[in-house]
Amino acid sequence: MRRIPAAGLILRYLCLLTALANIGGNIGLQLGYPLLFNWLGVPPPVDARLFAIESALSFSMGVVALLIFFDTARAIPLLQIGALGKGAYAIVTSWHWALHGLHWFYLVFAVWDAVFVVIFILYWIYLESRDLTELQQSIFDGIDRPRTNRALIIGFSLTDNGRKVIHQLEAGLRNRGYQSDVIWVVAQESIFRFPMSLMDFVRIILRAFLRRPAKIAPLRVPRDDYDLVVVESPTWLLSMGAPVEAVFLDPANRRLFEGRDAVALAMSRGAYQRTAAMIVRWLERSGANVVAARGYTHVGREPRRLMSLWFYLIFRKPGFPPGLAEPHYGVSQDTLDAIANFGEDLAERSRTRPHWTLLKALGAALAP
Ligand SMILES: Cc1cc2nc3c(=O)[nH]c(=O)nc-3n(C[C@H](O)[C@H](O)[C@H](O)COP(=O)(O)O)c2cc1C
Numbered sequence: 001m002r003r004i005p006a007a008g009l010i011l012r013y014l015c016l017l018t019a020l021a022n023i024g025g026n027i028g029l030q031l032g033y034p035l036l037f038n039w040l041g042v043p044p045p046v047d048a049r050l051f052a053i054e055s056a057l058s059f060s061m062g063v064v065a066l067l068i069f070f071d072t073a074r075a076i077p078l079l080q081i082g083a084l085g086k087g088a089y090a091i092v093t094s095w096h097w098a099l100h101g102l103h104w105f106y107l108v109f110a111v112w113d114a115v116f117v118v119i120f121i122l123y124w125i126y127l128e129s130r131d132l133t134e135l136q137q138s139i140f141d142g143i144d145r146p147r148t149n150r151a152l153i154i155g156f157s158l159t160d161n162g163r164k165v166i167h168q169l170e171a172g173l174r175n176r177g178y179q180s181d182v183i184w185v186v187a188q189e190s191i192f193r194f195p196m197s198l199m200d201f202v203r204i205i206l207r208a209f210l211r212r213p214a215k216i217a218p219l220r221v222p223r224d225d226y227d228l229v230v231v232e233s234p235t236w237l238l239s240m241g242a243p244v245e246a247v248f249l250d251p252a253n254r255r256l257f258e259g260r261d262a263v264a265l266a267m268s269r270g271a272y273q274r275t276a277a278m279i280v281r282w283l284e285r286s287g288a289n290v291v292a293a294r295g296y297t298h299v300g301r302e303p304r305r306l307m308s309l310w311f312y313l314i315f316r317k318p319g320f321p322p323g324l325a326e327p328h329y330g331v332s333q334d335t336l337d338a339i340a341n342f343g344e345d346l347a348e349r350s351r352t353r354p355h356w357t358l359l360k361a362l363g364a365a366l367a368p
Pocket residue numbers: 156157158159160161162163201204205233234235236237238239267268269270271272309313330
């Protein structure tokens with residue numbers, strides 16, 4: 001069951017809007033600009049031919065936007081052309097307005113085009129990683145293979161949010177007949193622990209910034225018959241935790257993911273998207289069939305939520321100092337309940353995708 005994310009629909013219809021505005025606006029302008037310019041007090045164009053050529057270029061940007069709207073599968077190169085074209089128009093027009101006394105009327109088009117440069121780039125980013133948005137809202141089809149109803153859950157948690165999330169997921173899976181083995185990643189460096197000193201906090205942030213890998217103990221996985229593998233990670237500096245990334249960096253662990261359905265879980269104070277994206281891409285590179293990704297955030301609103309995180313890291317108790325910190329640290333009970341439901345849905349996912357490790361083996365055998 002896949003839903004089309006609202007962001008994608010909004011961006012697509014914005015493309016239709018600029019298509020209609022560019023196509024209709026330029027036809028209208030060429031037919032009636034003497035009347036309109038006279039009414040607005042805009043001086044007539046110095047060179048009518050050049051004005052018509054400019055209008056034709058702007059019209060063609062409308063056609064590009066229309067093609068984007070109708071054929072999203074092939075929209076990315078068109079979005080790049082559109083962003084370049086509209087960007088060039090916005091820059092040239094603003095330049096002439098600022099330095100050569102061009103009438104403000106033309107600036108309206110420049111602002112419109114500048115806004116659509118941003119919209120085109122956002123839509124391009126969205127289309128490049130459309131699966132990530134969908135994975136966060138739906139459960140994709142699993143691999144068609146014999147059910148074992150066993151899940152491997154790999155997680156890392158310093159302040160227990162990830163731990164609570166994993167226990168809820170495990171409960172949901174169990175309600176629908178799954179048995180799970182939970183494996184906690186063990187970091188071998190003392191900075192990755194809680195409570196942490198200010199210095200350790202800074203070092204974790206710096207290492208996340210420099211993307212320096214962490215050392216972890218080898219994973220001790222008791223079985224090999226899992227049909228589902230879940231990877232959970234906290235967010236540190238908008239990235240997945242280094243100890244969890246270390247699991248993927250070890251080629252020996254690839255066997256845990258290859259040919260299995262997989263789920264990415266990202267814990268965060270508020271910004272889980274990049275962590276979820278990183279886990280998804282690592283799972284894919286490791287040969288897994290990613291069926292879902294979910295990100296979870298702490299209760300409360302900013303900036304109190306951020307302050308509550310800092311206070312918790314400093315004082316190590318929730319709701320302190322009273323009035324300043326959220327009474328509860330981390331994920332809400334509602335979120336935890338929703339995770340158990342997600343676990344149940346996950347256990348009952350449809351399994352119709354061909355087992356591509358077999359297809360790959362067949363392909364390799366048939367290759368000349
Ligand atoms: C060093 C550090 C950096 C963090 N950076 C971010 C961040 O960039 N964005 C965010 O939303 N949360 C950030 N957080 C918050 C954690 O992701 C959040 O507290 C999460 O619930 C931790 O999971 P855990 O309780 O399982 O350890 C950071 C926490 C720490 C300790």
